[in-house]
Amino acid sequence: MFQVFTIAAGGAVGALMRFWVSNGIYGLFGRGFPYGTLTVNVLGSMAMGFLYILFLERMNVSPEVRGALLVGFLGAFTTFSTFSIETLNLIEQADFAKAGLNMIVSVGACLVACWFGVILGRQL
Template sequence: MSQFFFLGLIALGGAFGACSRYLISELCVSLFGRGFPYGTLVVNVLGSLLMGLLMSAINQGMIASVPARPIIGLGFLGALTTFSTFSMDNVILMQQGAFLKAGLNILLNVALSIAACFVGYQLLMKN
């Protein structure tokens, strides 16, 4: 498989991931307001769940690694969940003196994302 084709698959998934991230974030703002970075939390947890499902499906032989991993794993999920946004959200909260919110955001993103990835992986396990 050529490198350009592989990069094209990643770009295709990334375009959908970036658009999905925007739409999810806007939905969270409309539902919950801007007082807490709910959009980042939702995309991080959802992305982790989907990553767990994807990797389990690949490891179980349910889907082929190519094109699923470059399109979904690297492209879509790579664009959907961005740790840099998570980091910036927390810097802003700390600059505003909202240390409790920042701590809660860090705890929730890390714990729920790891848990969601585990659940996603386990959902497709055959044992």
């Protein structure tokens, strides 16, 4: 039961961080493209790769800490459902270039960021 609580607590913090980071990015770059969602997904993917290696290969971290950070925090911080609806909205607005760009950059950048996080974690 404690692990469920730690995941929920991590999720609450991750959701707030997603809100603050994405709104800060939108404040800088505007809402003409889903920059905020892209930013949190790339940062979250890099953090997932790094922490996954750190927790599973480099440190003896409890299941509660892993759950709080990997499942709770990063699960709430990254936003695949938001990515999906924003991309669908672009398609419905017939802005196919932005929709395609969002799909390619989001998936590509997140995979590269996750790989970079894995590399960083293995350098320790």
